[in-house]
Amino acid sequence: MELRRYKDILALKSEEGTLLAFHSRNMEVAQITESTWQNMSPTTLLSSNPTDLVLQECEAIEELKTWNSEENPEATTTKIKSAIRYLTLNVTQICNLHCNYCAAGGDGTFGDAIAKISIEKTLPQLKFFLDRLPQGGSFNISFLGGEPLMYAEGIELVTKYIAEIAPERKVNYTVITNGTLLTDKNVDLLARMKASVTVSLDGPAEINDRMRPTKNGKSSTAMIVAGLEKLLARKSEFSHLMIHGVFDSENIEMVKAYEFYSQFNVDHYEFSFSVSDTNPRATMDYMQQMTEVAALAFAKGGESALRKISNFDKCFGALDAQRRTENYCGAGKSFLMIDARNQIYTCPWDVNDKKEQVGQGTELNEKALEAYQKPILEQNKCENCWARFLCGGGCMFAHKHSSGSKNVKNTQFCERTRFLVALALIYYEKCRSAA
Incomplete structure (x- = not known):
């Protein structure tokens, strides 16, 4: 993929030779001429700063200067207000799988195995956050683990309690599960919640069983497929269904994963790269595989099939709405994490890291939360990156895992993100120009 740049404008050349440009501040995509392309500075995915090397003054450069200086009145910036309206809750910190890349201590426990969260402590904690939310706002709760369906009774108690104390409040529920415990009873519960369900699955059995082995030696894939079929038989009863795969040096076969996923008519597929893998070769392979996955999806069903891939x-969606984002996530602003000991963190993967704890029960460390209130773009010094408003500064956990600091960027994460954004821009122009 060839890239060139002039200040806030990134130019790309597709494999078919189409030349297009993205105005990163104005969230605009347009085709450009060969003359404009030739008079922009070559750049790479690893570079966030424009060199502004102009080969010659000409009409194309004047047009670039004019476009770069324009302000699009239709473009808006999503602001995150400091009001907690998203909570992730570890109802348990044990798991029946032992995934090779597990970020939760290697076994779902975060190094602190807890079979069941204390409901007596959790219910008043949830009421505390609900009471702090301004009237009229919706609330969102994600259930995580370990494997959350190992304590499905806890999930049910939480949802019943919220229905009792806040019947007028719109509460959205998400359950992130390994998919092996989607029994008829558990599917009934998720349907009553009208939950958004994300099922973890890394590809066909020969791959998934190796990456996500059970502790009893059975095939996890067979159980997951059976569970997915139960969910899909009642698809209209859920708000959203997604398959999520994690890929790294030990499994970078995303084309095989996509072909396997395609038999399941879920709403979205998500292809994530493991934050614990720092192998640059794996990053290159990930980008190549995503190129092939995108081509397969587009050939299969055009824009609709491509957009089933969440990336x-x-x-x-952001380009159509011309909507800029300043925050990759709402950590510490609109989002907090509660572990199975009712300790509070800003990120699901910070659990059991005492340095990252920002509260306990109904006590919040407001001073610690102050550090999260600036936009992530500002905290991470992303002001020169052309992909900044489609990225939002990146995952702070991925940054910390690589550099030791949430605000010192993981360069491989940046490279993968810029690549995915650039690939999306090429397909976006192709879809919109054909409309």
Whole structure:
């Protein structure tokens, strides 16, 4: 993929030779001429700063200067207000799988195995956050683990309690599960919640069983597929269904994963790269595989099939709305994490790291939360990156895992993100120019 740049404008050349440009501040995509392309500075995915090397003064450069200086009145910036309206809750910190890349201590426990969260402590904690939310706002709760369906009774008690104390409040529920415990009873519960369900699955059995082995030696894939079929048989009863795969040096076969996922008519597929893998070769392979996955999806069903892949759907949605984002996530602003000991963190993967704890029960460390209130773009010094408003500064946990600091960027994360955004831009122009 060839890239060139002039200040806030990134130019790309597709494999078919189409030349297009993205105005990163104005969230605009347009085709450009060969003359404009030739008079922009070559750049790479690893570079966030424009060199502004102009080969010659000409009409194309004047047009670039004019476009770069324009302000699009239709473009808006999503602001995150400091009001907690998203909570992730570890109802348990044990798991029946032992995934090779597990970020939760290697076994779902975060180094602190707890079979069941204390409901007596959790219910008043949830009421505390609900009471602090301004009237009229919706609330969102994600259930995580370990494997959350190992304590499905806890999930049910939480949802019943919230229905009792806040019947007028719109509460959205998400359950992130390994998919092996989607029994009829558990599916009934998720349907009553009208939950958004994300099922973890890394590909066909020969791959997934190796990456996500059970502790009893059975095939996790067979159980997951059976669970997915139960969910899909009642698809209209859920708010959203997604398959999520994690890929790294030990499994970078995303094309095989996509072909396997395609038999399941879920709403989205998500292809994530493991934050614990720092192998640059794996990053290159990930980008190549995503190129092939995108081509397969587009050939299969055009924009609709491509947008079933969450990475592309997010970019297309932001470009259509001309909506900039300043925050990769709402950590510490709109989002907090509660572990199975009712300790509070800003990130699901910070659990059991005492340096990252920002509260306990109904006590919040407001001083610690102050550090999160600036936009992530500002905290991470992303002001020169052309992909900044489609990225939002990146995952702070991925940054910390690589550099030791949430605000010192993981360069491989940046490279992968810029690549996915650039790939999305090429397909976006192709779809919109054909419309």
